[in-house]
Amino acid sequence: MFRKLSAEFIGTFWLIFIGSGSGILAATFAGIGxxxxxxxxxxxxxxxxxxxxxxxxxxxxxxxxxxxGLAVAGKFPAGHVLPYALAQVAGATAAAAMLYLIASGRAGFVAGGFGANGYGELSPGGYSLTAGFVAEVVLMVLFVFIILGSIHDRAPAGFAPISIxxxxxxxxxxxxxxxxxxxNPARSTGLALFAETGALSQLWLFWVAPMAGAVIGALVWKAVGEAR
Known part of the structure; x- marks a missing residue:
């Protein structure tokens, strides 16, 4: 289990450091964002x-x-979900801390939203709580459906990472x-800890909506993708 949890920590660190770091460090770089x-x-x-x-x-x-989602679909032991989640949140938080350390080295640095998730006044486009919740649930349903389809025995071997x-x-x-x-609740948690906004007060949505979407997506896959 230690190897698995270490891999999840490293993997989540990389995902947040690159995926969120691109937004925090590179997206608004003057002239070439x-x-x-x-x-x-x-x-x-x-x-x-x-x-x-x-x-x-x-x-x-x-x-x-x-x-x-994978546990609900029967592809992952339910007893491993909590240890995995702890490793993932730890990896995301470590990545956010490293990004903060790097970003704060720039003159005039202000953390602001720090790439955190949000709705209402914290939404990049000013979208409401309802809009944010629906978007997160629907997209997570489809994402988990795609993941389960991509790793299924009927899927072309070796292409799952590309599809996902x-x-x-x-x-x-x-x-x-x-x-x-x-x-990704791990992403949302790690970045919210360093944001200088009300991101932590809205963090609940970014746990509830992805989790709900993952459960629904797994159930839909079981009904459609694995039905006999």
Whole structure:
């Protein structure tokens, strides 16, 4: 179990450091900022690469909601969900701390939202709580459905990380304006701890919505993808 939890810690650290770091450090760089497309690609590529790296060790979840979805689908031991979640949150928090250390080295640094997720006044596009909740649930349903389909015996061997990584890229392109894209409670927790906004007060949504979406997505897959 130590190897699995260490892999999840490292994998989640990488995912947050690259995926969120691209937004915190590079997206608004004067004149050559990478924008939403760049952030979306960096997150998807980071996820794809790390699934290839640690998928054979821990499964490459890097997300408490993914662990829950896989457990509901019968693809992961339910008793491992909590240890995995703790390792994932620890990895995300360590990545956020490292990003804060780096970002604060720039003259005039202000943490502000620090890439955290939010709704209402903390939504990048000013979207409401309801809009944020619906977006996070629906996209997580589809994300878990894609994950389960990609790792199924009928899926082409070796392509799951590509499918999953590109799916995260597409999700970010849709939902960054709405909630800054969570779908990952570990990500939301780590970044909220360093934001200078009310992100912590809104953190509940980014645990509840992805978890609900993961459960629904797993149940839909079991009904559609594995029905005999």
């Amino acid at each position: 990478i924008g939403i497309v760049g952030i979306s690609l960096s997150a998807g590529i980071a996820l794809m690469a790390m699934i290839y790296a640690i998928g054979g060790v821990s499964g490459g979840h890097m997300n408490p909601a993914v662990s829950v 990584g590109l799916s995260l890229t597409a999700i970010n392109l849709v939902s960054i304006p709405v909630t800054n894209t969570s779908l």
